[in-house]
Amino acid sequence: MDRFRDRLMIPITDIQGRVIGFGGRTLGDEQPKYLNSPDTELFNKGKTLFALNFAKAGITKQDQAVVVEGYFDAIALHAAGINQAVASLGTALTGDQVKSLLRYTESKQIILNFDADKAGVNAASRAISSIFPLVYGGQVGLRVVTLPDGKDADEFLLHNPVAKYQELLTNAPLWIDWQLQQLVVGADLKQADQFQQVNNEMVKILKEITDNNLRTSYLQQCATLLSQGDGKLFPLLLENLITSLGGNWQRGTTPPQTKNTSKNTSQYSQQTQQDSSKTSLVSNSSDRSLLEKSETLLMRLYLHCPEYREVIITVLEERNLVFTIAEYRFLWQQIVAIEPTLSRQQPDLIARIQDEYLQFPEKLNQISHLFHLDEYTENQISVAPELINAAVACMERVICEKCYRYYLDLWQKTDFKIDRPLMEKYWLELNKSKERIKALDRELQFLYFYR
Structure with a gap:
């Protein structure tokens, strides 16, 4: 019993309600927070769920199971009438535990409600990874609840009505939506x-x-x-x-195109087909090539023409453009960090960049061609102002072209009879992109540099 000294002990039972082990929750700040009996022939943490004997009827009735981290979270939920709650036992949710739950829910719905702190988020991610085949195989409808303010279920119920918790369960996102959101947090x-x-x-x-x-x-x-x-x-x-x-x-x-057979859409269809052939001057396959050439030129001018750096920054900001080629996007971040530290004693931006890139040798090879000029690139620099405008216009044109194709695809998949307002919205976006492309084409005077 020394194993559980200064801990509150909780009996852990099997599905029939027979005690097969114990859990201990620290009363202070000692780690680990939860401690269980060691595995035996009767007790296996990876196959056992706390309170499943009490929750199985609730899981069947609600057609869902709620999995929390700690015993007290599960106890608090049952006390509040959330009778479909169980707790994992300090391990990532396992396939065996999930299969135990799936016996009681016809729709195979399981909701993870782990703590909202970093450890809880990591635990939820581990749980998803550990049942990877079941999740991707469609054998379980997994959702994830994150409680506000970093609270666990026990704390949340102390300060909020049960209906609020029920609402969070109802609106719980699918595991994949949750994972994608966590990537950007x-x-x-x-x-x-x-x-x-x-x-x-x-x-x-x-x-x-x-x-x-x-x-x-x-x-x-x-x-x-x-x-x-x-x-x-x-x-x-x-x-x-x-x-x-x-x-x-x-x-x-991709999903099949919706055929717009209504007479009211014929004018749209004919017009769009004509516009598509006229507007698509830049093919899908050449998008990256044109972007790469434009961004390469802009970067070279920025590095070798200090007098035009402010101009380049201004036109990019005015058009709300960023470098999209990965190696140039990374280089731009280095430039932004380096430039404020340049001084009259050390004004050479290229030299500083080369020094910084010593810690990224594989990336240095991707941009080393920018550091030196040949006869052709020296001639480019002699007409820098015009080329800056042309390069930026080409960057914007590629993006507008993609916008056009994107909204054209959406328009073609929308049924006029079912959703006319949405179709008209896509039509307006199509025309906006088309008109902008025409304006950019008029602006481009040095396009032969890119073809």
Whole structure:
């Protein structure tokens, strides 16, 4: 019994209500917070759920199970009438524990309600990972509740009505929505390395989704999270995510187009087909090439022409543009950090960048071509003002082109008879993108540099 010294002991029972072990909760700040009996022939932490003998009827009645971290959370929920609650026993939720719960819920609904602190979030993530095959195989409908202000269930019920907790259960997001949201919590997506890390984790999740309709929906959700509300970036990021999926994504498997047979839509259809052929001067395959050439030129001018740096910053801000090629986005972040530290004694931005990149040798190879000029690039610098405008216009044009294709796709999938206002909204966005592309084409005077 010394194992549980200065701890409040809780009996742990099997599904028949027979005591098979004990749990101890510290009365002070000692760690671990919860301590269980060691595994025996009768007691296996990875297969046992606290209070399942009391909760099984509630799980069947509510057709869902709520899994919390601690004994007292489960006890508090039962005391409040949430009778479908059980607690894991200090381990990540296991496949065996999930299968025990699924016996009692026809819809296979399980809601995780772990603590909202970092440890609780990590525990929820581990739980999702540990039952990975069941989750992705559709054998369990897993959702996650995060209580406000970092409270656990016990604390929350002390200060809130039970109805509020019930509301949170009702609105609990699917595990994948929760995971995607957690990826961006605390992340500064303006920092290239953090952006790339979040993007890569999203791609990992998307690759595991086998249903194409579901993946289409989550592709859009990921692009929305990454764009942070910037409508111009959304289609570009969506395209990048699709490219990152590689063989895991086939355009031909997207939801079928809705056929707009209404006479009222014929004028839209004919007009849109004509506009699409006229507007799409930049093909999908050449988008990255044009962006890369434009951003390469802009970066080279920025590095070698100090007198034009303020001009470049201004035009990018005015058009709400950012560098989208990963190596240039990272380089720009380094420039932003380095420039305030430059002095008259050490004014050479390129030298400072090369010093900083010594800690990123693999990235240095990606941008080393920017540091030196040949005859061709020296000639470019001689017409820098015009080329800055052309490069920025090309960057914006690629984004507008993606916007156009994106809204065209949405428009084609919308049924005029069912949702006319939405269809008209897409039509307006199509025309807005088309007119902007025309304006940019008039502005581009040095486009031959990019073709």
